[in-house]
Amino acid sequence: MRFDLVDLQLFIAVADARSITGGADRAHLALASASERIKGLEQAFGVALFKRGRRGVELTAAGESLLDHARLVIHNVEAMRGDLARFASGVRASVLLLANTSGLSEHLPRALASFLREHPDINVDVEERESTDIAAAIASGAADLGFAAEHALPETIERFLFSEDRLTLVASRRSVLGGRRQIDFKDTAGHAFVGLTSATALQVHIGKHAARLGMRLHFRARLRDFDAICQMVAADVGVAVVPEAAARRCARSMPIAIVRIRDSWADRRLVICARNFKSLPRPAKLLVEHLRSTAVAR
Incomplete structure (x- = not known):
């Protein structure tokens, strides 16, 4: 069985482009050379890796399996380098x-x-x-x-x-929600929020679950860390969803209340x-x- 890293890189490029021509361009190979290398791979493994069609190529079951292994091999080689x-x-x-x-x-x-x-x-x-x-x-x-x-x-x-990482609601002790011990997240609809910047992974997670509940969260401010968020909450700018560890740490020095979110997605x-x-x-x-x-x- 003879093949090299160039063959695997080409195979990944063709699979991603769904086209031998497109894969050849990505791998910086001539089309004729790329076609020969793909045929050589299929002969080496004794199976068809692609289904050819008018609109390009699609992976066979064997091709899907090889793609997983090829990505892992290339990743390990790059890590080694x-x-x-x-x-x-x-x-x-x-x-x-x-x-x-x-x-x-x-x-x-x-x-x-x-x-x-x-x-x-x-x-x-x-x-x-x-x-x-x-x-x-x-x-x-x-x-x-x-x-x-x-x-x-x-x-x-x-x-x-x-x-364990429970997400919890924090609110100013002076606010309407400051006296609550627990809440369904849908009941926060209509309240102003303080949150992380929109591209932050946790903010994306919260936004997805709000959307599933049909909620559109209104943010008064977006900041980059939980301490700054809790300071805004303490000043009654809005409520926020933060990890319980951050909420408890901030509650030791700020006048904020911690309200348990009953929704299952808050328990992580x-x-x-x-x-x-x-x-x-x-x-x-x-x-x-x-x-x-x-x-x-x-």
Whole structure:
């Protein structure tokens, strides 16, 4: 069985473009050369990878399977190149961790700080994403490690619990909702809100559930962190939805009330996830071990 990385990169390009011509352009290959390489791949595996039609090509079941493996192989090769390049520049390794808003702001900083102190030769790049996007990136092999809400993950992704993360409503103690202990989210309709910036993963999550309830949230202000949001709430600018950990921390120094949201989407289990923990690169495995021990100690 003979094929190379160029064949796999071309195969991915053709699959994404749904066209051998389009794939050849993306892979910077002549059409004749691209066609020969695709035929060679099919001969090497002994199966048809594409169904040809007038409007282009579609993957066969075998092609779908190869696409998953090909993306993973290319991702691992790129990770290998990156790690070796860092050796040459004096930095030994780097781990990419995708995290949702709550993880990035409330749950991860302390654990990551202690890991970085213990491993001065490893860097950690944390990128904020919505949990569903993290799940897709992990499943496709585009990322090694994620910190996400468990409900967004398919069964095929491995995970372990890091922390519970209830979303809660905060309101000024002087406001109409300040005396409530719990509330259905639909009952907040008509109230002014203070929220995160619109592109933030958590704000997207809240917005989706509001839309399902037929609600259009009116935001008086959008800010970048939970402390600033809670300060606005304390000043009776509006109400806000924030993680309970942030709400309790801010309530110690601000006149805000914490109101439990009864809707099921407000209860979230935050997990560390990977396609396969055993197959992770060594730096990522070290980070996983540290996060696992931190989760147990919480």
